[in-house]
Amino acid sequence: xxxxxxxxxxxxxxxxxxxxxxxxxxxxxxxxxxxxxxxxxxxxxxxxxxxxxxxxxxxxxxxxxxxxxxxxxxxxxxxxxxxxxxxxxxxxxxxxxxxxxxxxxxxxxxxxxxxxxxxxxxxxxxxxxxxxxxxxxxxxxxxxxxxxxxxxxxxxxxxxxxxxxxxxxxxxxxxxxxxxxxxxxxxxxxxxxxxxxxxxxxxxxxxxxxxxxxxxxxxxxxxxxxxxxxxxxxxxxxxxxxxxxxxxxxxxxxxxxxxxxxxxxxxx
Amino acid sequence: xxxxxxxxxxxxxxxxxxxxxxxxxxxxxxxxxxxxxxxxxxxxxxxxxxxxxxxxxxxxxxxxxxxxxxxxxxxxxxxxxxxxxxxxxxxxxxxxxxxxxxxxxxxxxxxxxxxxxxxxxxxxxxxxxxxxxxxxxxxxxxxxxxxxxxxxxxxxxxxxxxxxxxxxxxxxxxxxxxxxxxxxxxxxxxxxxxxxxxxxxxxxxxxxxxxxxxxxxxxxxxxxxxxxxxxxxxxxxxxxxxxxxxxxxxxxxxxxxxxxxxxxxxxx
Numbered sequence: 001x002x003x004x005x006x007x008x009x010x011x012x013x014x015x016x017x018x019x020x021x022x023x024x025x026x027x028x029x030x031x032x033x034x035x036x037x038x039x040x041x042x043x044x045x046x047x048x049x050x051x052x053x054x055x056x057x058x059x060x061x062x063x064x065x066x067x068x069x070x071x072x073x074x075x076x077x078x079x080x081x082x083x084x085x086x087x088x089x090x091x092x093x094x095x096x097x098x099x100x101x102x103x104x105x106x107x108x109x110x111x112x113x114x115x116x117x118x119x120x121x122x123x124x125x126x127x128x129x130x131x132x133x134x135x136x137x138x139x140x141x142x143x144x145x146x147x148x149x150x151x152x153x154x155x156x157x158x159x160x161x162x163x164x165x166x167x168x169x170x171x172x173x174x175x176x177x178x179x180x181x182x183x184x185x186x187x188x189x190x191x192x193x194x195x196x197x198x199x200x201x202x203x204x205x206x207x208x209x210x211x212x213x214x215x216x217x218x219x220x221x222x223x224x225x226x227x228x229x230x231x232x233x234x235x236x237x238x239x240x241x242x243x244x245x246x247x248x249x250x251x252x253x254x255x256x257x258x259x260x261x262x263x264x265x266x267x268x
Numbered sequence: 269x270x271x272x273x274x275x276x277x278x279x280x281x282x283x284x285x286x287x288x289x290x291x292x293x294x295x296x297x298x299x300x301x302x303x304x305x306x307x308x309x310x311x312x313x314x315x316x317x318x319x320x321x322x323x324x325x326x327x328x329x330x331x332x333x334x335x336x337x338x339x340x341x342x343x344x345x346x347x348x349x350x351x352x353x354x355x356x357x358x359x360x361x362x363x364x365x366x367x368x369x370x371x372x373x374x375x376x377x378x379x380x381x382x383x384x385x386x387x388x389x390x391x392x393x394x395x396x397x398x399x400x401x402x403x404x405x406x407x408x409x410x411x412x413x414x415x416x417x418x419x420x421x422x423x424x425x426x427x428x429x430x431x432x433x434x435x436x437x438x439x440x441x442x443x444x445x446x447x448x449x450x451x452x453x454x455x456x457x458x459x460x461x462x463x464x465x466x467x468x469x470x471x472x473x474x475x476x477x478x479x480x481x482x483x484x485x486x487x488x489x490x491x492x493x494x495x496x497x498x499x500x501x502x503x504x505x506x507x508x509x510x511x512x513x514x515x516x517x518x519x520x521x522x523x524x525x526x527x528x529x530x531x532x533x534x535x536x
Binding site: 020023024027028034035037038039040041042043044045046048187189243246247250251253 | 288291292295296302303305306307308309310311312313314316455457511514515518519521
């Protein structure tokens, strides 16, 4: 395979192409699964439709997430290949300021992938990484893939689980176990998005840095204030807003009849 | 990489998952590029939004395509890795009934990939495949990638080029050379979709079999009738219909507030 993406400096999709290049690099190093590349493409399409920016409903969900993380007993950030490839530094930073644990949890589990992911998380500054090898000895009910394997010191006992790029079955299983699940998912129609306690409809590369900023801001607020922010958040309503936003945007595009110079099928 | 997709029989996304599995298989055999997996994911997202069926505007475009192919002097079907992986048999069948030539044209050209693609097209029954190795000796203007290399017996002299899953730059270059370009692209906003003479906003796995059926039906029609069908087709209008269809569908989803049990980020 002699693929190499050359990104023209003024390419209208430069940022999206840089992210894509990063993902392919991590695919070659074994961090990202081939199905993870396809999943990324789906995300790209939704991000494109959303305008490739953090929307108002996403900001609302990020604020509720910050409040939830700051009042949680035991938060775990569940990391898969794509999340590690695109946001390892931010994930480590977020874990530090919220005292969350980091757990590797893969649909396609292999020790090679676990080790590759552990490595880039460590390079990003993580000191403790749960869910590697035999430490992922517990099982959660009703999940059909290798993702059912969780760490008894991590996801099993967590009250809040942040799952960037998660699958629907697992989100549902975690919610049924009584956990608050925070999903980062660009597709507001997905089961993950619908089942989660809080759904951030945004790209992980924008959502986590924004979350870190808002956590820093809210850190000094009282427990009561934080609980108020978290409890008044309505996920169904916010998802509805995200869907309406997509709807309005497509409406404008359809009216104008213009194309946006993005998302071509330009490298296959 | 120990990936294997297990598809539950009654999975709501069984068909989409089967296509995905096929693509990953061909990725492993070197036919599909890693960027092709991402491109497929983008297509999946748009297909999902379109309802994963051939829509009325797509049917209209397919009919205009059939009429165009039946009145063309020299049609070439341009094949890349994803097209070969997903539709090689149908491409060969379509080439036979329309007397079109098949040319391999890759963004990421390598002799290994060319040979892999040639092989599956031959297995699908193709006897002549243009664009392999040194035969791709001509260059078309204004295309920045290895896709500029074309066969002097193929795309260079074609009056009609069918480009399933093409990039925007190349579509534009071919149109500027005075060729009729027919694109199959699930994203109606893409530059490919906007530049093409006829854009079929549909999944290649549905569009080509439908095209074959319509070609068979229209085969007995007069040249005059066929030219009428082709010349009365309005691509801008038909793209507008596709966009409105997406818009209406999202509108219904937003109103119902229901999720569709599809397109989860379920395997990364």
